Every structure is written in C-alpha cells, then in structure tokens.
Amino acid sequence: MKRRGYQFLQWLTHSSFISIVHDTLLALFPFALVGSIAQMILKTMFSEDGFFANIFYFSEWMPDWIFKACQAALFAINQVTLSLFGLLVVYEAAKYTARLYHRDAQTAGMTGIIALLLVAFRYDKFSMVKGISNFNWKLLGSQSVLLAFVIGYGVGQLYRWLAKERNYSDNHTFISIYDRSLLAIWPVIIAVVSAVVISFLLNFSVLNAWLRSGYSTLINVGENDNQLWLVVLTKLLMAVVDWLGLGTANSANVMMSGLSFEENLNYALQHNSCWNVPHPLLGGSLYNSFANFGGHGALLALLVAILIVGRRRDYHRIARWSLIPTLFNSSFGVMVGIPVLMNPILFLPAVFIPTLNMLIAALAITIHILPATPYPVLVGTPGPLISFIATNGNWWVLMFTIALFILDVWLYLPFVRLLEKWPQYQVKGGRF
Numbered sequence: 001m002k003r004r005g006y007q008f009l010q011w012l013t014h015s016s017f018i019s020i021v022h023d024t025l026l027a028l029f030p031f032a033l034v035g036s037i038a039q040m041i042l043k044t045m046f047s048e049d050g051f052f053a054n055i056f057y058f059s060e061w062m063p064d065w066i067f068k069a070c071q072a073a074l075f076a077i078n079q080v081t082l083s084l085f086g087l088l089v090v091y092e093a094a095k096y097t098a099r100l101y102h103r104d105a106q107t108a109g110m111t112g113i114i115a116l117l118l119v120a121f122r123y124d125k126f127s128m129v130k131g132i133s134n135f136n137w138k139l140l141g142s143q144s145v146l147l148a149f150v151i152g153y154g155v156g157q158l159y160r161w162l163a164k165e166r167n168y169s170d171n172h173t174f175i176s177i178y179d180r181s182l183l184a185i186w187p188v189i190i191a192v193v194s195a196v197v198i199s200f201l202l203n204f205s206v207l208n209a210w211l212r213s214g215y216s217t218l219i220n221v222g223e224n225d226n227q228l229w230l231v232v233l234t235k236l237l238m239a240v241v242d243w244l245g246l247g248t249a250n251s252a253n254v255m256m257s258g259l260s261f262e263e264n265l266n267y268a269l270q271h272n273s274c275w276n277v278p279h280p281l282l283g284g285s286l287y288n289s290f291a292n293f294g295g296h297g298a299l300l301a302l303l304v305a306i307l308i309v310g311r312r313r314d315y316h317r318i319a320r321w322s323l324i325p326t327l328f329n330s331s332f333g334v335m336v337g338i339p340v341l342m343n344p345i346l347f348l349p350a351v352f353i354p355t356l357n358m359l360i361a362a363l364a365i366t367i368h369i370l371p372a373t374p375y376p377v378l379v380g381t382p383g384p385l386i387s388f389i390a391t392n393g394n395w396w397v398l399m400f401t402i403a404l405f406i407l408d409v410w411l412y413l414p415f416v417r418l419l420e421k422w423p424q425y426q427v428k429g430g431r432f
Contacts, residue, residue: 012344013422016100017153024092024149025339031088032336033321035081040330042074044380051328051380082332083141089148090116097156102165107184111191112155116140116148118195123203136202142332145245145341158187228362231283232355239351242296245341261285264374274371274391281362282372287354289373289387290361293405295331297340297350298357300383301408305416308409312420328380345419353408360404370397
C-alpha cells in the first residue's frame, strides 16, 4: 500500500500539468510576496480594526495626506498583484506549456491572457449600452488560480497540436516573426471560440449562481454553531478548495460576526468569564483561535519546519522572506513560493493539520480543560496570539496554543524532508 502511494505520488508530481504549476508559481513568487507584504501592512497598520493600528494609532499622529496616500498606494499594490494574479498565472502557464513542446511560448502566453479575459467577461445590459467592459474580477484574481492554470495549460496544448515545432530562441529575423504569427492563427481562433463558449456557460447557466455562492456558503456553514462533524467536514472542504487555489488570498482572520458569536460575546461581557458561553464550539472561533497559524494550512508551522530541518538554500530564503507576512496571516506568498498550491506532497498536512487542531481544541473545551474564545480580535493578530486575546488574556490557553503550534511544526517535518528529496522539486536550470 505504501509503495503504491509512493508510485502514485511520483506519477502525479512528474505529470506535465503539475510541472507547469510548479514552475509557474516559482516564477510568480516575487509578485505574490510583494502583494502579501502590501496586504499585511494595509490590514494591520492602515485599517481601523488593524492590529498595529490599534497599538500605535497611526491615524491620530500621522498627517492625514500621508496616511491616505499610504492607504491608496498599498491598496493599489494589493489589487494589482493579487486581484489580477490570474492573468500572470495564465500567461506563465501557457508560456511554459508551449515551451515544453518547443512551440511559440510568447504568443501562447498572450493567447492565454485573451482567453482568460473572455472567460471572465460579464454580459449585462448596462455594460453593453454604455460600451463599458465589465469582468468577473474573482475569475482574474488569486481566488481562481486553478481556472487560470487550466486555461493556460489548455492554450499551451492547442499550440502543441496545431502549431509546428520551432526553435524560437535562436532566430528573431523578420521571417521568423512572420512565420510565428501565421502559425498562431488556428490556436488563437480555437482558444477565443472556446473561451466565449465557457464565458456564456458561466454567465447564463447555474454555474454562475454556484460560483457566486459556493465558497461563501462553505464559510457560513463552517463558522456557525452547527454540529461539530459538519463544521469539521466543511473546514476540510474549504482546505481542499484553498489548496486548489480556489479560495482567497485575503488575510485569513475569519469573519467574527453573526448571532451565535454575538451571544457568546454578550455572555462573556455580562459574566466577565469565557466559561459556559452558549455556543462553546462555534466553528469560526475554533478555527480562528486554534487553526489559524499563518493563514490556510497552518503555514507558519511549515515555515518554521523549513527553517529547522530544511537544507536547501532556496527554501530557506523563501521562508525568511515570507515569515513576517505569514506571521500576520498574509500567507499567499508562501503558498506560491514553496509552493503549497496544488503541491501533492503538502496536500495532507495543509488540509488535515488545521482540522486536527480544531478537533483537539474542541475536545479540550468540551471536557472543560479550556474555555471558549468569545472575544473578537484585531485583523492581522499573529496566529499563536489569537486565542490568548480572544479569551481576554488566559495564559493557560496561550500555553495550550503554543503546544498545538509545536505539534504542527513536528507534523510538518517529515513532509519538508520529503519535499527537499523529491526529484521533481530539485533546482533545475534553464526552465525559465
């Protein structure tokens, strides 16, 4: 059984699609890192409910024009790098796929961008009357990375089957440019027509409603006061969705609102105690307090594990660059840089470690070893401190959370060793 699992993992990591995903994400790490840093600073320092904003009160002593200029600049960086990340992905994925088969990589990348824009195009009367282009921005951003990869890989395959093999890197004469433009006609036509068909399906079918409400429905079910098995199952599904690149790159502090959360908070304020609240196993509170260590997949524990046992210099550099944003729950940089997204080796820990944390914490709360965590926390609060603040400073909860974090690091160690030894993830030359 173990051998079969190893063979399946080997086959999966050596598939052309996973290879394209790996190379594309590594190439885009600088953009994801810059976006994560901008997101971290914006959320923690220049938002009303930010962690540092409520410690240093920047808005009170900083000149208003500087404060607003910083807000605007950080928002722009975050929007361009993360909210349009899908465009970067589809270009690189199509380029690397075409290059893998010695086709015109540059034209394939541009074709991928056009295809994704057509898929994301919204057809509504207002836009058509006013002549304004309107897009489904979720399909262009970091929450639709899988879609961008599928489109980019598909476009690259079109060039593989419909264009001729050429060595485009050695000859840039007028004839070669003329030749590449003619060879691209059929791939471009088929890509455009296919993208329009997919766009119509997304705009005028039940898929549109599912895309609008699917992920938000999972969030609502997973964070409310449902039965524990339903909360755990929902969080598992959300973890898989996030691993596939269909979640969100936003700061992973889950929403702390709703009637159940308000009832817990009112009880804690009235009785000056976190014990015996009406909804002790509230899904959002459990996840935010005991599983949100660096965002999705407890990625802060992964970075610490890399720094402890990792021997590869490139992983250490990525971990050091990503450590601060991930500490404040802006973890998209590490998801792209290691990468964690669609990485078969890291699937099990990224999906199951947060769920294990929730189950252990739920057991401790049920047998009254721990109190519940009814208090709200500021956006960007470091993951290991969330439970401490959410219990109004319970030191026993803090020690329990630190023990959970150490367990998470220990669970990540064998996967880090496997990741470094796996042939597909060794450093290669000439792939970019």
